Amino acid sequence: MLIWQLLSMLFDSSLLFPTPKETIRSILRILETATGWRSIGATVLRILCGYLLGCVCGVLLAVLTAHTKVFAWLLRPLRTVIKTTPITSFALILLITLVSDLVPIAVAAIVVVPMIWRTTEEAILGLDDKLAEMGRVFLSPWKHLRFVSLPQILPQFFATASTALGFAWKAVITAEILALPKRGIGNQMYLDKVYLDTADLFAWTLLVIICSVSIETLLGYLLKKAGERHD
Amino acid sequence: MIELRNLTVRFGNQTVFEDRSFELPDTGVVLITGESGIGKTTLLRILAGLLKPQKGSVSGLENRKISFVFQEPRLLEHMKTVDNVALVSDREKAETLLKRLNLGEFLEKKAKELSGGQKQRVSLARAFAFSDDVVLLDEPFAGLDEQNKLRAADLIGTARLAVVVTHDAGDAELLHADRKINL
Numbered sequence: 001m002l003i004w005q006l007l008s009m010l011f012d013s014s015l016l017f018p019t020p021k022e023t024i025r026s027i028l029r030i031l032e033t034a035t036g037w038r039s040i041g042a043t044v045l046r047i048l049c050g051y052l053l054g055c056v057c058g059v060l061l062a063v064l065t066a067h068t069k070v071f072a073w074l075l076r077p078l079r080t081v082i083k084t085t086p087i088t089s090f091a092l093i094l095l096i097t098l099v100s101d102l103v104p105i106a107v108a109a110i111v112v113v114p115m116i117w118r119t120t121e122e123a124i125l126g127l128d129d130k131l132a133e134m135g136r137v138f139l140s141p142w143k144h145l146r147f148v149s150l151p152q153i154l155p156q157f158f159a160t161a162s163t164a165l166g167f168a169w170k171a172v173i174t175a176e177i178l179a180l181p182k183r184g185i186g187n188q189m190y191l192d193k194v195y196l197d198t199a200d201l202f203a204w205t206l207l208v209i210i211c212s213v214s215i216e217t218l219l220g221y222l223l224k225k226a227g228e229r230h231d
Numbered sequence: 232m233i234e235l236r237n238l239t240v241r242f243g244n245q246t247v248f249e250d251r252s253f254e255l256p257d258t259g260v261v262l263i264t265g266e267s268g269i270g271k272t273t274l275l276r277i278l279a280g281l282l283k284p285q286k287g288s289v290s291g292l293e294n295r296k297i298s299f300v301f302q303e304p305r306l307l308e309h310m311k312t313v314d315n316v317a318l319v320s321d322r323e324k325a326e327t328l329l330k331r332l333n334l335g336e337f338l339e340k341k342a343k344e345l346s347g348g349q350k351q352r353v354s355l356a357r358a359f360a361f362s363d364d365v366v367l368l369d370e371p372f373a374g375l376d377e378q379n380k381l382r383a384a385d386l387i388g389t390a391r392l393a394v395v396v397t398h399d400a401g402d403a404e405l406l407h408a409d410r411k412i413n414l
Binding site for chain 1: 307
């Protein structure tokens with residue numbers, strides 16, 4: 001905060017670098033309006049949808065490629081392509097085919113999929129063979145999954161799932177700036193950039209950080225609770 | 232009669248069995264002995280259906296419930312002792328068996344907190360909680376003291392058919408085997 005204040009004093013222009021006070025005033029103004037809350041709500045909803053979609057697809061692909069050599073051979077190059085293609089390329093390509101409201105969701109899912117896919121696949125391939133054999137003798141498939149496989153997979157999955165959420169935030173905001181859906185934080189940031197409203201731009205950035213940290217903390221807590229159930 | 236006919240098992244270049252046949256009775260205690268690496272564990276794994284031989288067939292185990300005591304305890308370390316056993320049967324049976332094997336005071340302890348010998352006894356209790364119809368045991372006395380070996384041998388004797396792999400002649404004597412197969 002002190003560095004921020006010093007920098008704003010150095011620039012001496014709220015257009016170039018607003019002071020913390022101006023930024024906080026902007027945050028309060030945003031939070032007083034329905035548009036502000038709707039924008040936050042729309043972005044959070046897109047992140048959650050994209051993130052969950054990415055997690056589900058990532059897990060399904062991991063199960064497929066971990067158990068079937070043909071699928072592994074066919075699909076692993078796709079993972080490399082997804083991982084190395086810039087988010088902006090995906091957003092722009094998707095803009096041609098999808099409505100702008102859906103582009104950020106799709107982009108978030110695309111960012112999350114390879115992370116979840118790789119971690120889950122590695123966890124499945126790293127399952128203890130001896131415990132698996134024990135499970136085959138004594139346990140039903142459901143009990144095997146619940147008591148033998150999941151406790152080995154979940155710690156790795158949870159660690160990556162938490163990181164992936166942060167990436168989903170970045171992806172959705174970037175995609176919103178490019179796709180300009182009806183509502184969203186990205187839209188507001190784009191408009192602030194156009195109208196050179198730097199204080200609002202800083203305010204939205206700070207709001208993104210606050211929302212991201214809050215949701216990540218909440219997810220971390222939920223994942224920890226879920227992990228304890230398997231302990 | 233349980234029949235294993237014309238078994239051929241290879242792991243890479245190593246041949247464990249080449250056209251070997253074995254017969255086991257339906258009941259009693261069968262002891263399987265032999266040098267290390269000769270195929271004792273492989274034979275148990277074939278009987279349990281965990282390993283499919285490249286050639287040969289197994290008959291006489293249809294409709295029988297097979298249980299296994301592995302060389303290592305293979306417990307779910309994050310779970311309580313009693314839950315490891317109750318997972319394959321019910322809590323009452325699990326407690327009875329664990330108490331019989333002198334583990335009454337460790338019921339609520341997590342498996343990871345037990346010693347090697349205690350884990351081995353939990354593994355034995357789990358096998359008998361699951362089924363005492365056909366119990367396959369791979370070095371079941373590993374890490375047990377004399378008192379606990381006697382308790383374990385006593386429990387093994389209650390199985391309808393127990394197939395026990397051991398390399399220790401002293402342990403073999405404890406079991407009063409009905410049949411001995413030297414590989």
